[in-house]
Amino acid sequence: MHSEIPQQRLQETEQKRLLLLCTTTGYQTRAFVEAAEKLGLKVAFGSDRCHKLDDPWQDGALALRFENPSESARSVVDYARSHPMDALVALGDRATPTAALACRQLGLATNSPEAVEACRDKYQARRRLESAGLKVPSFRRFSIDENPGAFVSEIEFPCVLKPLALSGSRGVIRANSPQEFVEAFERIKSLLLSRGVQVLREETSRFLQVETYIAGREYALEGMLMEGRLKVLALFEKPDPLEGPYFEETLYVTPSRLPSETQQRIIQGVQRASEGLGLSHGPLHAEVRLNGEGVWILEVAARSIGGLCARSLRFEQGLRGLSLEELILRQALGEDISEVHRERAASGVMMIPIPREGLYEGVEGEEEARRTPGVEEIRITAKPQQMLVPLPEGASYLGFIFARADTPAEVEESLHRAHKMLRFRISTVLPVV
């Protein structure tokens, strides 16, 4: 037995190490851990799940406070002295400034910390895009302490009101009239003052932004920046209309059926937007609207697509199949991913929206829905007795449906058919008298 010890040590020193910065232990984290295992990486975590204890989970996770990126980056750099790392990856966008600062100090390839900071603030992002000459809706930022009645006469309708730093359309509301504007303002204000948001301690939570409403079809681009060049991984259509007053994401389908010339205009728009924002490295998720006036950048996030949606993407490199998470980790390790491309099949995901507030009881029709041609997987993520909160306040879905087929039209049809078969039971919660 003894003779094996030196060998084990050798393997340990040869094994590459990854530090994952994450705020939750949800499915995205698990997907990254799986990908890391497949690549033979040793994984450590940095998290802000609790900032009261130094090692709250007794699993050696590094306790960080992502609302303070310079302090957190310092902790990561200190940690790296005893735990050298080959790659550092942030999941979601809350930890991207910490990751960028730490990578810079550790000599790992990264985006600029200022750029990722700007991407997390819808006001700073708009300012950067505007100065870079991109088409942006007119926008104004207001403190939530202001009285909306005092300036509503200056607002152009329809408009969209939104928090600066939430995601998944949380708190995003369209207003068509002064009355709707004042109501939306107050509603976003309450959301920003709620405990769940305040605990994040983001400075941006004191503001909201008002933008002119851009009509048009919406698309999402999943990509990777490599030394400033955009590699497109997938261009998704969002075939369900997104006209408000709330903007549930629901369907994502790829490849896009747009003429290739129009797709090129979207890609060029996103490339220019990433330059304008100052992004140059790593995953990118952009959303755009397209209408008669051209391509409008809604936003560019310096991260990959959220939640379970990444499962709708599969890639190939030669004969090898790769997940999005593997691709991101490979790039973070300095590998060349320029030859990777998405599989041939059309693919899509439906994020099942929460239709109304209440307690989740269960779902019927799941087996039947699963048998819909093209449907590969249905994952109901709501848990029995979970309180369901719909948009604009809510931050979750009932679950996800995944489909693959020869064409995007078939994928779209499969997702809609399967969704119609699901009958969710949600009970009304009576107010306590």
Ligand SMILES: Nc1ncnc2c1ncn2[C@@H]1O[C@H](COP(=O)(O)OP(=O)(O)O)[C@@H](O)[C@H]1O
């Ligand atoms: N100015 C706008 N005009 C039209 N629709 C918008 C506008 N801003 C946001 N939306 C809609 O709201 C959704 C969410 O807005 P976004 O700014 O991307 O916030 P989030 O970070 O929550 O995704 C968009 O995907 C889009 O459908």
Ligand SMILES: [Mg+2]
């Ligand atoms: Mg968005």
